[in-house]
Amino acid sequence: MTEIVVTNKPEQERWQARFGGEDYVFGTEPNAFLASQAHLLRPGMTALSIADGEARNGVWLARQGLSVTSQDFSPNAQVKARALAAQHGVSVEFVLADIDLWEWGAPRFDLVVGIFFQFCEPARRVKIFAEMQRVLRPGGLLMIEGYTPAQLKYRTGGPSELDHLYTEELLRSSFADLEVLHLADYEAELNEGARHKGMSAVIDFVARKPRLAAAG
Numbered sequence: 001m002t003e004i005v006v007t008n009k010p011e012q013e014r015w016q017a018r019f020g021g022e023d024y025v026f027g028t029e030p031n032a033f034l035a036s037q038a039h040l041l042r043p044g045m046t047a048l049s050i051a052d053g054e055a056r057n058g059v060w061l062a063r064q065g066l067s068v069t070s071q072d073f074s075p076n077a078q079v080k081a082r083a084l085a086a087q088h089g090v091s092v093e094f095v096l097a098d099i100d101l102w103e104w105g106a107p108r109f110d111l112v113v114g115i116f117f118q119f120c121e122p123a124r125r126v127k128i129f130a131e132m133q134r135v136l137r138p139g140g141l142l143m144i145e146g147y148t149p150a151q152l153k154y155r156t157g158g159p160s161e162l163d164h165l166y167t168e169e170l171l172r173s174s175f176a177d178l179e180v181l182h183l184a185d186y187e188a189e190l191n192e193g194a195r196h197k198g199m200s201a202v203i204d205f206v207a208r209k210p211r212l213a214a215a216g
């Protein structure tokens with residue numbers, strides 16, 4: 001198995017065990033919110049999907065003609081992610097890295113996607129949110145879906161720590177430099193594999209990094 005340096009080995013092993021079976025834990029269809037934003041996508045865009053797991057989202061983006069980088073720290077997830085990409089005949093760049101240790105590189109993405117990556121306490125999250133924003137090109141899009149505090153009553157997926165959950169205010173203030181295109185906090189039935197199933201309280205966020213002002 002591919003070994004990488006991680007900050008929290010037991011946490012990586014926990015995800016490795018979850019992804020060790022044959023089933024796709026969150027399914028092979030894209031996240032419903034992400035798919036609902038298809039009208040904003042154009043073939044040829046460069047996209048980063050962080051904590052992409054078995055790459056149901058990264059592979060779907062590649063199927064839309066985007067040039068995709070899929071990042072996660074679980075080798076087991078990426079074995080299945082590669083199989084899913086091959087099944088659909090698309091190529092995806094897979095980056096195996098701990099998100100806290102990864103060098104995100106220069107701004108180069110037209111789209112940065114983060115779907116259900118609420119494993120971070122606030123201090124870690126600040127850095128990840130800042131990097132998601134930084135690696136966007138001017139005019140680039142950010143898309144996030146996560147659970148809200150109301151999810152604690154449903155227990156149909158997501159973390160149990162209140163401060164890992166998102167509110168409208170948190171997302172607006174964390175991405176105050178971006179233009180918000182869509183922000184919706186709602187409760188709905190999710191059906192995204194065995195781990196995200198049933199009534200759920202989620203928040204969807206789409207924002208654009210400002211384009212550079214024209215000179216003169």
Ligand SMILES: C[S@@+](CC[C@H](N)C(=O)[O-])C[C@H]1O[C@@H](n2cnc3c(N)ncnc32)[C@H](O)[C@@H]1O
Nearest residue numbers: 015026051052053072073074098099115116119
């Ligand atoms: C709830 S799953 C969501 C997976 C994917 N975004 C989806 O919607 O199908 C959370 C993902 O975060 C990844 N993850 C957790 N901690 C991580 C870390 N420190 N660095 C990179 N990935 C991490 C897990 O391996 C897992 O794939």
